[in-house]
Amino acid sequence: MGGLMRLTVSLSMFAAITLTSQAQYLLPITKDEPTKQFYTTLDIDSAAKSPVNLLLDLQTSLTWLNCRKLKSLSLLRLVTCQSSTCKSIPGNGCDGNTCLYRQPTPLGVTPVVTTGRVVQDRATVSKASLPRFTFSCAEEKRIQGLAPQLAGVIGLSPGQFPFWRQVTSAFNIIPKFALCLPSSGTGHFYIGGVKGGNNRVPMTLTPLKNIGSGDYLLSVQSFYVGGSPLSLSPSLLEGGARLSTVVPYTVLQTDIYNALARSFTQKATKIGMFEAPGHAPFTDCFDEGASSRNKRGLKNVPVIEIGVPGRAGEVKWSFHGENTVVRVMETVICLAFVDGGKKPKESMVIGTHQLQDYMIDFDFSTTLMAFSDSLLLHNTSCSTRPSRK
DSSP: OGGGGBTTTOHHHHHHHTOOOSOOEEEEEEEETTTTEEEEEEEEOSSSOEEEEEEEESSOSSOEEOGGGSSOOTTOEEOBTTSHHHHHSTTEEEETTEEEEEEEOSSSSSOOEEEEEEEEEEEEETTEEEEEEEEEEEOGGGGTTSOTTOOEEEEOSSSSSOHHHHHHHHTTOOSEEEEEOOSSSEEEEEESOOOOOSSEEOEEEEEOBOGGGSSOEEOOOEEEETTEEOOOOHHHHTTOEEEOSSOSSEEEOHHHHHHHHHHHHHHHHHTTOEEEOOBTTBOOEEEOTTOOBOTTSOBOOOOEEEEEEETTEEEEEEEOHHHHEEEOSSSEEEESEEEOOSSOSOSEEEOHHHHTTOEEEEETTTTEEEEEOOGGGGTOOGGGOOEEO
16 A cells, blocks of 8 residues: 555665755745746845746756846856856757757747856855856746746756756755645745654655656556546556646646546536536536535545555555645636647646645655645645655
């Protein structure tokens, strides 16, 4: 059962995943409700600290921003084209002797490519100074689609120059970071490990798949609704599931979505819910009818589980009411998953609505990901700064 992968079961496993530096670096995470975008705030600028808000993106390799948002540009150091730094950046290019960075913006169906000069300046992380923070200055028009308060995108990919890796390399700490996306209030972005504390929450381990792809991918073995497995062709699951901090709701290939929605609807109607017209982008909606909240305050709807590999067999990642449905009217809720079409580029992309109020930990010393139960099940949330077990 799931306990086989609990961090507290195996002494050797426990030792491997709790090898963290005493230094912990912490940044806030805020949700912009109108756009459903999650961002952190980072101080940049040697001359005068400039707090800038940056969209969290697990696919972006190098942080980029509108540098005009910084209070002073005088101390920005240009990275030269022939430098080892430039040559190590994915998507690099040159303009004379100046290093350029090119990468599609994370928003939109056909995102535009952002191109900007690669620079270095000091950044401050938990009062510690990162003296040579490498990032790119993008043109202002490239940040279209971001919430008004955002200046750019903070790179969190598994590559060589994402923000988290620059921090762990500079401070010589274990290469890992954790995200706790808040449903409200302020969540937390931990770099180099999460310190212990009270109200610890158990975590479950699963390997990251094909880490060299530049994405955070999980192998998916099965889906369950209300404890019942979905009948799916194995070929639908071959590509695994990509985690996203930009996509607001989990997107599924049509056959996967239809199987999920059909099973969810069958079980929802049995507990007193009634089918209702869809509300874009959602197609399967329900009048809550006689259904109610359970004793923990979660919406009393069927639990959705994703089966992923553990060390000794399958483990399940469970999603409860607050993460499986979304309210669109006073008494109407919708299944918070989106049909991505018959032939999408990716069969499954796990979005932020499903990730809210879970602790997600990426450890590159082991290429394992750890995920918690819903923190709401433990009478806590991402905005109350939970600790891990």
